[in-house]
Amino acid sequence: MTKPTPKRAWGQAIQNRDEQFEMKRQVVLRTAARTYSERGFHETTLADIAEELNISKPTLYYYFKNKDEILFECHRLGIEAITDGETPMPAAGSCTGRERLEEFLRRYVRMVVDDFGTCLVMTGPNALEPKNRGKVIEGRRKIDQMLRDILQEGAQDGTLDCPDPKMTAMFVFGAMNWLPRWYHSDGGLNIDKLTERLIAFVMRAIAADRCQS
Amino acid sequence: MTKPTPKRAWGQAIQNRDEQFEMKRQVVLRTAARTYSERGFHETTLADIAEELNISKPTLYYYFKNKDEILFECHRLGIEAITDGETPMPAAGSCTGRERLEEFLRRYVRMVVDDFGTCLVMTGPNALEPKNRGKVIEGRRKIDQMLRDILQEGAQDGTLDCPDPKMTAMFVFGAMNWLPRWYHSDGGLNIDKLTERLIAFVMRAIAADRCQS
DNA sequence: CATTTTGTTGACCCATGGGTCGAACAACAA
DNA sequence: TTGTTGTTCGACCCATGGGTCAACAAAATG
Known part of the structure; x- marks a missing residue:
């Protein structure tokens, strides 16, 4: 302790x-x-x-x-944890938008619960000096765009039903970025269950097939 | 500017x-x-x-x-904006959990977009000295409990369908608390539309009647 | 063992910024 | 006018903490 x-x-x-x-x-x-x-x-x-x-x-x-x-490196590692995972995100078109969304959420939660991801989300980029701040903001923007694209794709292939991808992305990021503030790995709650619950929550909110699990 | x-x-x-x-x-x-x-x-x-x-x-x-x-007063005003609104929250039992949830979300969004609410959410309680921090944390805990109770109530009266009120509350708070980080009142997006979208998002995620609007 | 390179540190420097003090000034009362 | 209270500010104090430096220890090198 x-x-x-x-x-x-x-x-x-x-x-x-x-x-x-x-x-x-x-x-x-x-x-x-x-x-x-x-x-x-x-x-x-x-x-x-x-x-x-x-x-x-x-x-x-x-x-x-x-x-x-030091802070910048922490942020960089956090960002890399998503953008360059060991196994790349499935390419757009290789599967449904909904499937890609699920994969993205799973990755993002894993990242945001890790030390560097937590640091990235808890300490905003404001503290950084201008030059580094720019890089971090750019990195975050890319991640942002990833989710938006996925939502867009899902809307087009009919597997997702979200009228406003930008706004929806923000809601989802909010739910996930808030996570480090209350989830602590030493508590009784295990991370896999949490991840599934979050995915269920998001999917119920925006999956197109609303009358099944 | x-x-x-x-x-x-x-x-x-x-x-x-x-x-x-x-x-x-x-x-x-x-x-x-x-x-x-x-x-x-x-x-x-x-x-x-x-x-x-x-x-x-x-x-x-x-x-x-x-x-x-100064910071403490800002937080206090932010908290009061929800706990003691001019018109009190409808009492438990006076209407369905789902209706109360909608009212709560509406209030919370209005609060979190205001200067003091934004400050409350953006600057954590960590900065405060111990004594004041305690009070703020207590206030936040109360707000937290409000939402949990509402979710619980909705689960019981059958208007809401969330298996884990605590966790769900956190997801919802996350989505809302993240809002000040991207929403700016001077932008093209108006707040009422945003509020409705958020409510729609949350309702789709946890309202019990899943096959209607 | 001598010498260079790599790691580590105590002691110091100094800009920043929260906080104080006493003097000045304004407003109102008598 | 003169005292009294309320309001403002220039100048100062000083603890904190980021950053530096020169000296010292510990490996590597030959």
């Missing part, structure tokens, strides 16, 4: 030098993402992050340019 | 002394709520707020104890 991050995760595992470096970077990022999400970006000091890792503040600067870059 | 807040809104209208005081307090609060929402609480300095009102920073301290109190 007080120390969720395992101590001494720092200097173990004598691998290649570069791998070691990269690995430590990742550890910093995870810790930062969690802390940013819990307390907020501005409420989190670099000293906090350092303390949680049992290292000193200057050490952070050996791995990152500044506080802003 | 650059100056949405009308200048010289400050020292006009020579009313009663106390009313004048109260009026200026309100002006500060509205300005603060807007600025907090747009830039975030920690990104907003008291100098920013003062500048927008063409007054000096110490003057703010004549009307408020500190930065925290």
Whole structure:
């Protein structure tokens, strides 16, 4: 509870030098993402992050340019978790809009419950410096467009019934982005059940065949 | 765009002394709520707020104890906008759960689009000092409970069909709380249409009579 | 073992911004 | 006019926290 991050995760595992470096970077990022999400970006000091890792503040600067870059990397990883998943989204036309929607929701929920996704959604892009902010906003816009396209496609192939894809997309994103604020993986609620419930909710709202499950 | 807040809104209208005081307090609060929402609480300095009102920073301290109190008042007003509306919510049992749900959604959307409601939803309670945070969290909990109760009631009287009221409530709150992040009253989209769409969305998702409008 | 490279840190710097103080000014009363 | 109270502000204080630096430790290198 007080120390969720395992101590001494720092200097173990004598691998290649570069791998070691990269690995430590990742550890910093995870810790930062969690802390940013819990307390907020501005409420989190670099000293906090350092303390949680049992290292000193200057050490952070050996791995990152500044506080802003740490946040940016968290956001970047969150965005990538959706845009470039290991298995690509089924291409448009390869299946019905409804099926693609379900796949998208499943991915998005998985992402948004992860440390980086949570961080992406909890700490807005406002905190970022202009240049990075632009990139993050662009990334989010792409994700936004993905869902809109899917809804559009579903409306055309007749598997979905939503009059206004843009607005509907916003409702759905809202429901999903709110999730990190109340769902905690350590609670009794398991994530698969949650995902199914959310999909059921959305599908009832916009699937075209309204008189079946 | 650059100056949405009308200048010289400050020292006009020579009313009663106390009313004048109260009026200026309100002006500060509205300005603060807007600025907090747009830039975030920690990104907003008291100098920013003062500048927008063409007054000096110490003057703010004549009307408020500190930065925290300003935020707290904004949240309080946001919460009150729902819990004590001028016309009270129809009592449980006086009409169907579905009807009450519709009324609740209508109110909530109206509130969340207002300056204080937006501020409540955009800046989490984390920024507040412990004591005030407690009160705000309590207020939010009450609102939360309102919706859950309504859903429960609807499930019992057969007008709503949601297997898990708690979870469903969260989905619905998510959809609504996300609204201030993309809806801007100055855009082409009008609020009534938005409200109806949202209600339609939610009703399709959880209303019991699934094969009619 | 000497030396270079890689990691780590205590101590420090300093801009930012919340908060204070006392003086000035305005308004109203006597 | 003179006191009294209400209102405003310039100038200041100072804790916080992002960021830097020079020195030190620990591997790698030869």
